[in-house]
Amino acid sequence: MNQDTDFLRQAIALAYANAERGGRPFGAVIVKDGKLIAQAVNEIVGTKDPTAHAELLAIRAASRYLDSASLEGCSVFASGHPCPMCMGAMRMAGIEAVTYAYSNEDADPFGLSTAEAYADLAKPFEEQSMRIRHLPVRLEGEPDLYARWQQRR
Amino acid sequence: MNQDTDFLRQAIALAYANAERGGRPFGAVIVKDGKLIAQAVNEIVGTKDPTAHAELLAIRAASRYLDSASLEGCSVFASGHPCPMCMGAMRMAGIEAVTYAYSNEDADPFGLSTAEAYADLAKPFEEQSMRIRHLPVRLEGEPDLYARWQQRR
Numbered sequence: 001m002n003q004d005t006d007f008l009r010q011a012i013a014l015a016y017a018n019a020e021r022g023g024r025p026f027g028a029v030i031v032k033d034g035k036l037i038a039q040a041v042n043e044i045v046g047t048k049d050p051t052a053h054a055e056l057l058a059i060r061a062a063s064r065y066l067d068s069a070s071l072e073g074c075s076v077f078a079s080g081h082p083c084p085m086c087m088g089a090m091r092m093a094g095i096e097a098v099t100y101a102y103s104n105e106d107a108d109p110f111g112l113s114t115a116e117a118y119a120d121l122a123k124p125f126e127e128q129s130m131r132i133r134h135l136p137v138r139l140e141g142e143p144d145l146y147a148r149w150q151q152r153r
Numbered sequence: 154m155n156q157d158t159d160f161l162r163q164a165i166a167l168a169y170a171n172a173e174r175g176g177r178p179f180g181a182v183i184v185k186d187g188k189l190i191a192q193a194v195n196e197i198v199g200t201k202d203p204t205a206h207a208e209l210l211a212i213r214a215a216s217r218y219l220d221s222a223s224l225e226g227c228s229v230f231a232s233g234h235p236c237p238m239c240m241g242a243m244r245m246a247g248i249e250a251v252t253y254a255y256s257n258e259d260a261d262p263f264g265l266s267t268a269e270a271y272a273d274l275a276k277p278f279e280e281q282s283m284r285i286r287h288l289p290v291r292l293e294g295e296p297d298l299y300a301r302w303q304q305r306r
Contacts, residue, residue: 004288005290008288009290009292012290012291012292012298013292015298016292016298016301019298019301019302019305020305022305022306024302025298025299025302044222048216048220048221048222049213049217049222050212050216050222050223050224050242050245050246050247051204051209051212051213056204059203060204063202063203064201064202067201068201069197069201069202069203071203079298081287083241083245084237084241084244084245084274085238085241085242085244087237087241087274087285088236088238088239088240088270088274089203089204089238090283091237091238091270091273091281091282091283092203092236092237092238092270093203093204094203095283096283096284097283097284097285097286098283098284098286099285099287099288100286100287100288101288101289101290101291102289102298102299103287103289107299109299110299110300110302110303112299117241117244117245120244121240121241121244128244130243130244130248130249130250130251131249131250131251132240132250132251132252133250133251133252134234134252134253134254134256135157135158135161135252135253135254136254136255136256137158137161137162137165137254138165138254139162139166144259145165145169145172145178145232145255146178146255146259146260146262147263148169148172149172149177149178149263152172152173152175153175
């Protein structure tokens with residue numbers, strides 16, 4: 001637990017340092033077998049890449065370090081409550097655990113909460129603010145896309 | 154609607170081409186004001202980056218094209234049902250609409266469905282397969298992280 005608190009402090013220190021440089025106040029580290037293997041800060045301001053959240057960049061760095069798309073056995077320590085994109089990314093990459101320090105309630109007065117996005121994405125597709133449509137278009141004369149992929153693997 | 158079908162066909166054609174090259178069978182294009190501004194395929198196999206989904210890479214390409222982290226007014230056309238990470242990324246980037254052709258039901262027999270991840274992420278944090286913890290750690294002697302960020306902006 002003390003070690004977990006230390007990793008969380010490192011993520012928070014990254015967030016402070018990023019804010020001092022004019023970036024958004026978010027940092028994250030990834031740990032495997034008790035060892036820090038990746039760290040990142042939010043880089044949206046510098047890159048204008050809307051996906052450049054600390055957690056997502058840390059996942060990418062950890063996959064490079066491990067030379068694997070699977071982050072099984074890895075834990076994420078994030079300064080703030082991860083957004084839906086990052087939570088999905090961690091879940092899909094096989095992250096075992098995520099710990100965060102600042103909550104969405106802490107973030108709300110500063111316009112940094114993702115609670116609204118969470119609530120929106122939890123609604124049925126037809127009720128969300130982003131319009132989501134399923135059009136079962138197919139390319140004529142082609143075998144099924146996924147069956148074709150399975151054949152080629 | 155016909156133009157929408159054409160954009161969806163382009164996304165599907167990208168998915169077929171990626172499968173032929175040994176990649177995963179997913180493609181996506183992004184459209185603004187009726188014009189295709191970005192396209193991408195799933196690059197996980199080649200890069201071992203677990204975030205290299207077609208939609209996420211298309212978002213990154215569109216933000217570079219527009220030189221903006223906001224993709225307001227943009228629509229995504231994806232060959233397959235977007236995963237939770239990509240759905241979150243699109244929602245957070247301000248994407249207006251997303252249209253997909255192959256459903257999770259189509260994908261399920263091939264192990265490509267994200268329905269299980271959706272169901273897991275929809276549960277309360279304490280019931281999800283990934284362990285999610287909130288530890289309200291703070292750095293001693295520092296002002297509040299988010300208040301400090303607001304002062305520095």
